[in-house]
Amino acid sequence: MQRTRARAWLYVVLTILLLIVMTPFLWMVLGSLKSQAELLQVPPTWLPENPSLDNFTRLFDRLSFGRYFFNSTFVAVCVTAGNLLFCSMLGYALAHLSFPGKKIIFGAVMGTLMIPGLVVFIPQFVLVVNLGLADTLAALILPFLVGPFGVFLMRQFFLGLPRDLLEAGRIDGASELGIFFRIFLPLAGPAMATLGILTFLASWNNFLWPLVVAATERTYTLPVALALVSTGQNQTDYGLLLAGACVVVLPILLVFLFFQRFFIEGIASTGIK
């Protein structure tokens, strides 16, 4: 009896907390459907009086958010593909093959996990400028094509697969690369899903680097465009801003909802965001 009551209270508290946590998102979606006049009302309204998609139309017609949406997606897909392929290749080699320099490579890659982003930021910028890549999508992709986190995750996963698979492949006469691509890689689905989602998410939300490197509308990504709109001449156009926030947030929320099982499991197993 006492336990059921305690549990009921816990549900109440958790629901209130959930509402508080979700309020900014609710506010964002509801606000994006309101007119400027309604958004300026004091006290604010909750539900839009005359819901309209006008803010979204302006976003895509006047501000070419379609282009930025494409850029964000293209960059995120390339970065994700690169991480999946290259990190799993090195992760497998570190887990199951012996080759010269292996220990040094592992140490060096893991060592960079602790280095703050700002340490590499300026030289990366100098490098991209000197390679003639400033203001290109390539400059938004190349520095993020591989990363230590992916190697760590894939190595841990491949260590968990039995080495007998390798021996069996060799006895069957498969080549070393064939063993990786045809035996080990197809088994790595769950780890690849985790790495893929986390990488896609990080790339989609990446903000500072593209803000500095993307100089013209051709290369803007969604967060860059939204940041510039929110500090530019439209900064008091709240409806436009909230609609922009929706366009940045909602696609990734859908991806998250769809893949949340991998998300949660993957993060829990590696312990790193």
Added chain:
Amino acid sequence: MAASAPAAAGAPRKPRSRSVTRRNASEARAGLLLATPFLLLFAVFTVWPVLQSMFMSFTDTRITDIRTPFAVNFVAFDNYAQALSDPVFRRAALNTAIFVVVGVPLTMAAGLAAAVALDKGITRFRSVFRMGFYTPVVTSIVAVAVVWRFLLEPDRGLVNNVLAWVGLDGPNWLGDTRTSLLSLIVMAVWRNFGTSMIIFLAGLQAVPWSLHEAAMLDGASPWRRFLNVTLPILRPTLLFVMVTTTIGYLQFFEEPFVMTQGGPLNSTLSASMYTYQQFGFGNYGLAGAMAYLTFLVIVVVTIIQFRITRES
């Protein structure tokens, strides 16, 4: 190489050892081949920048040297000395310290409370709560900033209107030096506690239910069981969350960058934010030194945290 040793041992075993040699050689070749694409990109875009920024921090590199990054003057520790004696940088370091000291425990406490409630307290809708609490983690800080700035507005903002219902007069959260940093800390806790919750949830799986049952037979209250059963087993997880959250918070950057630009009156300026501003001013050498100072603090703080938690 080690592979050549068995090949030299005795004639009868020769055929087999030759195949072992060949296999080891092809294994090493495959390993290097698989490592090469990663290592090339990693060397160019990570290792090289790490070394170059260390070099830069000991020179007077400015934006005008961008095409000739090595035709610069060596200035030894001048940049480091300049950073440490700069009152604005000190203020930024203090703000960052406050953010870490207040923000890390709050984030961990919120994450742990949510994890414990979801793990043992409730049975239904667990995944709904889990997902809801994790949602802020996956959303873009730029979008979050747009919404939060709106919510925190002094007159039109939802927060102050809610406070007005209960008769309270809310401050100008982001515009007042007394509440600006606090607002950003609350926002950071909101945005990050989901991560620690997920890791704590995984850690709680390691707490065997039989221990709880034994403690219950001894008449231990839920609170006592939490202190004496759950927490000790959760120690490695606590350490891990503390270290990773601290490393993240020491680089406190995005919140002030998108919410306040460090203002008002530098009350939310963080060390990383100021470093970035120096980059913006073209002082690459100085910015490099500041970035390395942050790195140094991260290393020292991490070592201290490992020491303390191992001893006690």
